[in-house]
Amino acid sequence: MVNRALTVVENSLAAAAFMVVTAVALMNVISRYFLNASLAFTSEITVNLAVWMTMIGAAIAVRERAHLGFSLLHDRARGRLRVAVTIAIAVVVVLFLLVIAVYGWEQVVSQRESGRATPSMGIPQWWFSLALPVGAVLAIVRAVQVAVATIRAPDEDGHVVGIEGGPVL
Template identity: 55%
Template sequence: MFARRLALVENLLAAVPFAVVAVVAFVNVLSRYFFNASLAFTSELTVNLAVWMVMMGAVIGLREGAHLGFSALYDHVPGVVRGVLTVVITLTVLAFLAVLLLFGLEMALQQAERGRATPSIGVPQWVFTIALPIGALLGVYRAVQAGVSGFQASTVEQSPSEEAER
């Protein structure tokens, strides 16, 4: 039940910014075409919401197993090596996410302390920057989840070359 609700939250955190960007970009195109005027805030909003979309897309990729299988190498090695690769890849992803979590949180806190706001729309900048640590936290959960299931699968399954030897 928790996994389904978390997946729904992750999907919403990716889909809502995407929908806002699509609507804002469409309105900007209409504004340029009919009024010969561009809406200045659209590029600012689009760039800042892209941070949310990228982070949530990476989390969804981890959840769906899109990151942890370098299949050209991974699919052609025996189960033991596959298990080692799974651990190494998972630890590498976790190290990257830990750095992203620490620096993203530090940056968001500094922006909040200084009262930084976006130039055109005046939204506090930390609202967009907080996507980094939130995405990193969700990514840690999903990376561990994918790593454990990948490791378990590597100890149970045999690679195609092992099956051919039998």
């Protein structure tokens, strides 16, 4: 149930950001064509929402196991070695995402305390920077879920290899 709700949140955030970027870019194209004038705020919104789309998209990619990666060692490993490689990969990914979350949160706090706003529209910049810690936390949750699911996945014989290295089923 939590997994499904998280999926809805991720997909909704990504779709909403993409929809706004598309609408704003279309407005700018129409404005340039008919009014011969560019709307300055459109690039501001587009660039800042791209950060949201990237971070939420990264979490979705981890969930869907669609992120780029070198998987030769993991794919060839069996039994305990596969479990160890899966755990090692998950630990490295989670540590990387924790760095993004921590530094992203520090950036949000700094921008909020300084009152920094976007140049054209005056929107608080931290609203956009919040994508870093939010996206990183979502991706951490998904990385742990994928690691657990991979460890519990059956091998060629239909057995699930547990931490002990023996068949669980």
